[in-house]
Amino acid sequence: MRDLTLVRRIERDGTRVTGVTVEDLRTHEQEFVPADLVVVAADAFRSPSLPWASGIRPRALGRYLTEHHVVIGTVALDGERMSRLVTDDELGRELARRAQNPADPVGAVNRIPFSEPDHPISLQVMYAENPPFPLDPEHPAAGNRWGYVNMGYGVRKHPRVEDGVRFDDDELDYRALPNMTIEYALTDSEDEEIEFATGMLRRAGNALGTFVADPRLLPNGSSLHYMGTMRMGEADDDTSVADPYSRVWGYENLVVGGNGLIPTANTMNPTLTSVALAVRGARQAVEDLTHASA
Ligand SMILES: Cc1cc2nc3c(=O)[nH]c(=O)nc-3n(C[C@H](O)[C@H](O)[C@H](O)COP(=O)(O)OP(=O)(O)OC[C@H]3O[C@@H](n4cnc5c(N)ncnc54)[C@H](O)[C@@H]3O)c2cc1C
Structure with a gap:
């Protein structure tokens, strides 16, 4: 080494x-x-x-x-619906337990995995007491006692020879290695899957509470994968x-x-x-x- x-x-x-x-x-x-x-x-x-x-x-x-595209949104959990599943005492105990380690911003992560043909996308749901971005204190869902979920669907990018990285022999990068140019585009079938994932996210989020950040497609490359x-x-x-x-x-x-x-x-x-x-x-x-x- x-x-x-x-x-x-x-x-x-x-x-x-x-x-x-x-x-x-x-x-x-x-x-x-x-x-x-x-x-x-x-x-x-x-x-x-x-x-x-x-x-x-x-x-x-x-x-x-390839990467997987990400359609994401944030939901403030609905107190009335959540209290059918968790009592106020249980929530209080969980919040007290979580307060012992305030540095950890995410309380729980759950997934619904990819399965074909019915669910050709995968969902990651992250629960936290606070939204993953500053929420205007005047927002009606600010300070929601039941917390928030940041939910994202991963969507396939199907491999194509057209997508890739092109290396330049004449133009070198800061390390004097061939400079890179990314060539990458979404196809109609990928746009369709993204639309499907966006609809699923909207449905799932509405079942849990109120969106404080609407479902949206992150820019290409955001998965980091x-x-x-x-x-x-x-x-x-x-x-x-x-x-x-x-x-x-x-x-x-x-x-x-x-x-x-x-x-x-x-x-x-x-x-x-x-x-x-x-x-x-x-x-x-x-x-x-x-x-x-x-
Ligand atoms: C912010 C972030 C969060 C992530 N979270 C997750 C996650 O939760 N779960 C998950 O599964 N994946 C996650 N990933 C992806 C994960 O990091 C990668 O899948 C993984 O690191 C890939 O491993 P690797 O060994 O192929 O490459 P890397 O970990 O990138 O290692 C490559 C190494 O090669 C070195 N290197 C490059 N060129 C040269 C050279 N010419 N000479 C010498 N050394 C060189 C680099 O410095 C680097 O150390 C995340 C990525 C990022 C950026």
């Missing part, structure tokens, strides 16, 4: 990777680090930029960018970068990791999926290395 060190290039001899060139950001000294196996796990944008900068450019590299830019696939057919064990097609010892590998649309946090893929890839890597050294 090296702190303040940037990997600049993946070095190779034909289809075999020999190691990486790293730069110490304090001294700007560069050094070659030899390796039997290189794993690139530098997030869904910077991971593909490294092979690109190193002349490793499968056609799918950086393409098929970027995927697909180094997607795995069953075959080396230009629609994927890596095989099902995260090994870059056409290279003996180059492996990729992280959310960029996720090849399909999802509607929720991707990290656990990436961890599962990494475990599978790591087991295979151990086998490959053992086999190579035998």
Whole structure:
């Protein structure tokens, strides 16, 4: 492990990777680090930029960018309806318990998961005593004793080759790596799913209380869950970068990791999926290395 060190290039001899060139950001000294196996796990944008900068450019590299879109709203819970479920005493005890740890802004998180075909979206409901933004004290729902829920539906972005990150060989970024331009658009079918999610959110929120922030679609990229830019696939057919064990097609010892590998649309946090893929890839890597050294 090296702190303040940037990997600049993946070095190779034909289809075999020999190691990486790293730069110490304090001294700007560069050094070659030899390796039997290189794993690139530098997030869904910077991971593909490294092979690109190193002349490793499968056609799918950086393409098929996805995230999940987020339709969100905030509701002040309706006291009359909530008091059918929770007594005033119970609410008082819960508020007292929560007051012991006022630094924690969210009291509870619940989810309704994705399921096809009936619920092709996933819902996250976060309960808190206060709204997640300053609410005008004059607002009729300000200081609501029953609290608020911030509710968001995650909506699929279906992978398309048109969506992705384009790397520029001539224009470099602040680290002198290829500059990035995001190319990304929603399709009609995605707009339809977003409309469906917005309607569902409106229905769910109205069942719980009064909206203090109306259902709305957050701007592209707001999920912070970027995927697909180094997607795995069953075959080396230009629609994927890596095989099902995260090994870059056409290279003996180059492996990729992280959310960029996720090849399909999802509607929720991707990290656990990436961890599962990494475990599978790591087991295979151990086998490959053992086999190579035998
Ligand atoms: C604010 C926020 C909240 C989130 N909340 C959740 C959540 O609740 N649940 C969830 O599942 N996911 C969440 N995510 C997503 C989660 O953080 C990512 O899925 C996860 O971090 C991806 O792991 P990774 O190892 O692929 O990439 P990263 O964690 O981004 O790690 C990549 C690392 O590579 C380094 N790097 C990049 N380029 C180079 C280079 N050239 N040389 C050397 N190092 C380099 C970076 O500095 C970084 O340390 C959240 C993300 C954000 C931003």
